[in-house]
Amino acid sequence: MGGDIMDDSEILKKELEIQKRIAYTAGLLQGDITIKTLLESLAEGVVIINDLGRIVLINKKLSELTGFSKEEVMGESLNLIIPAKYHHKHEEHVKNYFNKPRIRPMGIGLDLEAQRKDNTKFAVEISLSHLDTDSGRLSLGFLTDITVRKKAENDLLKRNIELDEYAHTVAHDLNSSISGILGFSELLINSKKKLDKKTQDVYLNHIAVSGRKMQDVVRELLLFASMKKGDIELSPVKMKELISSACQRLNHLINEKLAQINISPQIADCKGHAPWVEEIWYNYLSNALKYGGESPIIEIYSEKNKEGLIKYSVKDNGEGISKDFQKIIFEHNNAVKEKLAKGSGLGLSIVKRIADKLDGLVSVESEPGKGSVFSFYLREQ
Secondary structure (H helix, E strand, O other), rough: HHHHHHHHHHHHHHHHHHHHHHHHHHHHHOOOOOHHHHHHHHEEEEEEEEOOEEEEEEHHHHHHHOOOHHHOOOOHHHHHOOHHHHHHHHHHHHHHHHHHOOOOOOOOOOEEEOOOOOEEEEEEEEEEEEEEEEEEEEEEEEEEEHHHHHHHHHHHHHHHHHHHHHHHHHHHHHHHHHHHHHHHHHHHHEEEEEEEEHHHHHHHHHHHHHHHHHHHHHHHHHHHHOOOOOOOOEEEEEEEHHHHHHHHHHHHHHHHHHEEEOOOOOOOEEOHHHHHHHHHHHHHHHHHHHHHHOOEEEEEEEEEEEOEEEEEEEOOOOOOOOOHHHHHOOOOOOOOHHHHHOOOOOOOHHHHHHHHHHOOOOEEEEOOOOEEEEEEEEEEO
């Protein structure tokens, strides 16, 4: 028992000596007006540690970044501002750096993070340097908060991936439509015997359908390319006007399919961006017309939910959609979806992207043989 007390006493004595040495070193640094002025004038956060990995001093900027005061961190382990996942490597890194100190960036190729007083993390870029003083060699870490830059980089990377994926889908869809147009055009031009009026009309109809599909694909691609966070401000949307406009654009398909469209008299207005919301209606109605069976009957209605959202729905009387397909129907560049989808793979993924941009949601409810209900949710005015 006595030995344990003695050991604890020695540990305490050693710790007091370390703290005394740290306080002395911090006093030297803060007493040097040149060093003090330089540290406080830097745009980067600066943390100074000794060869034990203990914090000697931080500047005002690092205090602002982490929420710790200079007094709180003095003498503490550098682990205080380092996330736990880096702790196991930290002591070895400190030892290696003090053995061979040099000016260099830290963690090249790695995503580094620092930790605030409230335990939240933020992305940082760190450069290392060293300083020899009367009380020994010190290491200086210069921390730059790169949260905004990292987000911008990630957003750009995500957008580039999405554009690549959409380009693949667009190329496939356009090639298919162009092949149809060329094929039927050549039949009309090169037919050795005169085609009857009925056959000509069939060929011309195929050409028109392929042309409209190309127009839809190009429009959707342009819409996708224009969607950037912050591009628009949400404003009141007159929903009945948008539904009417979408129906007018699809008038040829409504007549061709002998479709009946029933619009509820109580369609609520919402907050959104009218051109984008109209595109949602256009895609939902287009799908309902194409896949709603013979003489489709389409119901359009809205209802409010408890989360302050308005649910807008398009119900058809088609063959319905399997549970497995429902899970992927709004995804883009999905090989399974592309194989199962009957039309362009862009439409519903565009709908989901628009809803995301407007802080809304999308959903589908369906049972094979009982039709489908495609919905989207937007904020009340």
